[in-house]
Amino acid sequence: MRARAERTFEHLRVLAVEIGERVAGTEEERTAAAYVASQFEAAGYAVTLEEFEVEFRITEGSVSIEGEGAPVPGFPLGESLSGEATGPLVFAGLGEPDELADVDAEGAIVLLDRGVLTFADKARNAERAGAAGVVVVNRNPGDLYGTLGPDHGVSIPVIGVAGRYGQPLRTLAEDRAEVTIRSVVGSEPRTSQNVVARPEDGECRAYLGAHYDSINGPGANDNASGTALLIELAGVSRAEGLADALCFIAFGAEEIGLFGSRAFVRAHDVSGAAFMLNFDMVARIGEQTGDGPRFIGGDEALADLGAAVAADLGYDIPRGAFPRNASSDHASFSEAGVPAVTVHSGGAEFIHTPQDTIDTVSVEDLAVFLDVSIALLRRLVDERIR
Template sequence: MLKRKMLPFAILASLAFSLPAYAAPQPDSGFDNKILKRINADNIYNTIDYLSKEPRVSGTEAEHNAVRFIEEKFTSFGYDTQVQPFTFQSYKGPDDISLSISELEDVEWEISNFSYGVNGQATGELVYAGLGLASDLEGVDLSGKIALIKRGDISFADKVLNAARAGAEAVVIFNNASGAMNGTLGGTNSDFVPVLGLSKAQGEELLEKLEAGETLTVTVAVEGAEVSESTSHNVIATKKPDKEKDSGQIVIVGAHHDSVEGAPGANDDASGTATTLELARVLSDIPNDTELRFITFGAEENGLLGSYAYVDTLTEDEIGRTVGMFQLDMVGSRDAGKLTMFTVDGKANIVTDLGSGVGARLSEKVNYGKEGRSDHVPFSEVGVPAALFIHSPTEPWYHTPEDTIDKISKAKLQEVAEIVGAAVYLIAHEDTPPVKKTKAGPKKGFFNQFESSQQETE
């Protein structure tokens, strides 16, 4: 499980009973055309180009440079801008990782490391442990063995810890989708054992051999990883509403500005950061009755640390007044799939209702599904309606040195900016009614008519 601070139980308990359901505003069709016409994909593209000259690893000078650039941009648009520092344990990847199997000496294994993974070497018989759930390991003795685990359902950290508790000397986690797997354990833990990632194809090949009764002897080695204390930052831009028309509500648009080691992060997530900046520019002078907050988070790649740090600062009142959080992560790759809105529980909320409704009006069908691996998660956990906007499936360049500006699609940037920009405008503009609190959940209205066209995706 990701290491993070948690809100006091009393606050969480009270929020569970006091957070209202919301009904979406119901403007006339075309009300948001003014905003749509102002969005400029060239602005977004140029910002991505600037931010992706080098990797922006959390706690490094490159990330700090990005923070200063973002702060200056928000300030130039007229926002009250705050840079919020937080400390965390940064991770330097290992100098060497290796996987060998005595019975398959000639295979070149497609392996990867997990941030915050521990150093060590272990040799033992490979045993399949399913998804690594506690139920998968009930009564299973992995003492002296290497656990083979499939990605999915629970965090990488929980998989490693569950296997370690069952006696495993090391863990190999294979992907559940094609492409590279670069994960994080979310923070340090003395109970971790060495862990490596493996491609979907090779993991399934090993599983077939085990199910056929073959015995495989595996050696896992991780050397040279280091952990140290570092400082990262969130950048928060706020536009207060007119005091005479203040609805008392808050809407948030977010992205993360850091990238992984070795990756320029043009799509992940300079694209989301640049789109957030463009929406801040476009919405800077609208007459708003809802407080606008645009936030770029640090240390997302280390386990959503920046967004958890930010949510930890929110009061119970602020949480209760926040009617929607739109998270933009990887929104520009030409090589990724369709735009999808992910919620933590896979259920629709006001954010997905608005996204779906605007998308339908713009002839862009936007599906939704279940996913919990970006900065919408901490908001959802305290009851704020939140969704991740991302193209799915992800591009093959994800978390690699090839995540560069030449892979970015201006058409996709424009699409996402229009959908999110119009949705936020409909909440925040003073000529639309406040998002209404209801006792029985969102009322059927302008955007709910599109709900039946949404299809859940896994």
């Protein structure tokens, strides 16, 4: 098993290090697709690239400080408007009306801490106080992703920045330093692709999948790890005579809305499939409450079976769920009536950030999920296909 795990980790390294960030519709995503296709072909499968169109949302934000070097990067809050504004930077705590009344916010860029109030309430309060723009600082060092929500009524640019920039910006606010915030929100059409590996007769009686794109970083755990495991399972299935029943799909454009799996389900009748196993983050076992290893899916019986198989091997991987507003490609198959589950290690501290690198994952954690996944696949083929 160690040799298999190291071989799998090498696939992870190629995707996350040699290719790097693999954003939907980019040349790097296409390079990753070609790599996955070559590995499936080497294992003896018939491989096709199935292209589909996506509307890629562009969100870029920054805070530029006169004479202070490179801009501070940020992200426009969801549903906010594009725009640019320049003014003195002032700090107004959490954005309560009385806090804003204590600073001269007229024409200013208001710096606010995350917490207590909704993002929309913070922005509305600041705009009522005369602010030209708003910068919200995250509570933790990582990037801030959030939304104003629908019908927010805010007409000034609002961006979020990582918590690590909070203290330097507060220091600048003490001197009312002149800053410019920039928010760009839009979309553009892009082409992505799924990599589909089929047995020689082309019949898919069950599916295994993983998304190979990433966002805001090299995506070592999310999801070079799942893609690497998928490649290894394809080879194991061929070696053990399981491949005549299985199709393997590396999905593109998952990070921007499950586009790859949805495109596949639209293009193919999957309703008769015995099961679908999806692998999303399998190389960093989480230790925080609610972020541990788990089987996640629309099919509780399949998730419970996975937990039982893991327990037989000495691993505690229970049935669980993603955090609110998170999902993965199993959902597209569940909606089409296929028993589906995502195999997930947790360990989400660095996902969607430049810190999701090969240095934050381990071959030992990957080996656990390779061991469990092979055992689960063997059992499912025996019980549901043969």
